[in-house]
Amino acid sequence: MNPERKRRNRVQGGWAAPTNVKSDRNKPKASVSPAWTGKTVDQPTERKFVFEEPEEELKKKPTETVIIKPGVYDISTEPSGVSRLRYFPEFIGPQEADELYKRLFHDLPWRQQSDVKNGVSYLQPRLTTWYGDLAYSYSGVTHPASVEWDPTLLMLRGRLDSVLGLQFNSVLTNLYRDGHEHVAWHSDDERSLGPQPTIASLSFGDSRNFELRKKPESGQDYEHSEHVMIPLTHGSLLIMEGCVQEDWQHRIPREYHDRDPRINLTFRVIFPE
Ligand SMILES: O=C(O)CCC(=O)C(=O)O
Numbered sequence: 587m588n589p590e591r592k593r594r595n596r597v598q599g600g601w602a603a604p605t606n607v608k609s610d611r612n613k614p615k616a617s618v619s620p621a622w623t624g625k626t627v628d629q630p631t632e633r634k635f636v637f638e639e640p641e642e643e644l645k646k647k648p649t650e651t652v653i654i655k656p657g658v659y660d661i662s663t664e665p666s667g668v669s670r671l672r673y674f675p676e677f678i679g680p681q682e683a684d685e686l687y688k689r690l691f692h693d694l695p696w697r698q699q700s701d702v703k704n705g706v707s708y709l710q711p712r713l714t715t716w717y718g719d720l721a722y723s724y725s726g727v728t729h730p731a732s733v734e735w736d737p738t739l740l741m742l743r744g745r746l747d748s749v750l751g752l753q754f755n756s757v758l759t760n761l762y763r764d765g766h767e768h769v770a771w772h773s774d775d776e777r778s779l780g781p782q783p784t785i786a787s788l789s790f791g792d793s794r795n796f797e798l799r800k801k802p803e804s805g806q807d808y809e810h811s812e813h814v815m816i817p818l819t820h821g822s823l824l825i826m827e828g829c830v831q832e833d834w835q836h837r838i839p840r841e842y843h844d845r846d847p848r849i850n851l852t853f854r855v856i857f858p859e
Contacts, residue, residue, distance in 0.1 A: 631808050650813040661814055662833055667782065669833050671798075672825040673816060677788070683821035687755050687790035689738045696761050698835060702726025712767040712781075718756025720856050729758070739851065746786050746853055750825070754786065754853040762794065762838065765845030769838045771799065775831040778856050784827040789818040791848040798822065799838045818850070 653659055653673055662669045678686065691732050696713035702725065704785075716722055717739055718730030723729075735743070760769065774785055787796075796818045800811040814834075818824060838850075 605708045613838060615665065617687045635753055636805055641678050644698060648809060648812050650815050651816060652814040653739065656812075659814075660748075661824035662829070664798045664813070664829060664833055666832055667829045670825075670827050671816075672823075672827070673818050674823040676821060677823035677845035680821060683790055686742070687820070687849060689791065690736075690759070690851075691761070691847065693738065693739065693760075695757060699727050699729075699843075711800075712769060713761040713763065716756070717759075718854075720756070720778070721857060722756060722758065724774075725772070742788060742851065743853060746788075749783070750786060752784060752786075752855060754855055756826045757851050757853045760850045760852075762845070762848045762850075764847065765794075765843055768840040771835045771837045773801075773835050774826075774830045774852070774854070778859050779831070779854055780857050781832075782828055783831060783854060784825060785831075786853040787818070787824045787826070788853075789822050789824075789848065790820055790850075793817050793819045793847040794838050794841070794845065796836060796838060798830075798834045815834055 654675070655673075656676075657676050659671045659673065660668050661671055679714065693716045696715060698713050699710050700707040701710055702708075707726075710727075714729075715732075717732050717735050718729070719731060721728055721731045721734055739757055739759070743757065747753055764770065774783065779785075790843075792836070794817070796816045798814040799808055800813075802808055802811045818826060
């Protein structure tokens with residue numbers, strides 16, 4: 587990476603000024619004529635500050651909950667039910683996770699698919715593969731059934747089935763090649779996943795922030811809805827269950843810092859429609 591871009595990337599929260607732009611901080615200031623303000627310098631106007639109640643109560647932005655530790659987190663309880671996350675940051679130890687990452691990176695037939703929105707096709711900002719007994723469609727993309735499972739995915743599916751007591755029959759895999767690759771806000775709420783699906787998400791490679799935002803009540807907006815953030819680490823397992831897909835959206839945002847590649851596997855149970 588070019589050293590100038592690297593220096594600018596280090597600056598948090600925005601882009602630094604390029605080094606060749608000269609600061610005018612030390613330049614002598616042009617004096618402002620008192621005539622310009624219409625007031626004389628030695629006759630300051632008397633100013634009074636009076637506190638007035640704001641007419642509308644200011645809307646407070648709810649704080650973001652950050653999940654780092656292993657545990658079970660009920661992130662909301664609505665009449666529809668509980669939205670539950672279960673997080674196991676060290677589900678797979680680092681050495682085995684390194685080995686699995688290499689195998690998945692080299693062995694899966696990664697390809698860049700296109701989403702279709704309002705009849706316009708956009709290349710997805712990541713690579714994917716799909717394994718499942720049935721085809722899977724979302725955002726205008728259809729992954730055809732692919733029953734010949736990759737052996738590494740088959741082994742991981744068996745491990746999750748026995749830990750969770752489920753029988754996953756499909757997996758969507760994502761490869762984010764750098765920090766710019768991402769997935770936009772969405773819910774995994776396709777009819778083929780049934781109501782209140784349990785989705786098991788395994789991560790390998792560089793860690794990326796997984797964000798959730800609560801779907802707003804009518805009359806509210808997403809900016810003021812609750813947010814949860816989990817930095818998904820190498821070898822971690824996140825389970826989304828209950829009403830997470832019904833009541834929340836999730837995404838992996840684009841990053842403005844360099845990131846190494848990351849692989850994510852989301853195991854699902856898919857039903858014929
Ligand atoms: O990469 C991730 O952790 C999330 C992937 C995701 O949202 C999805 O596959 O639906």
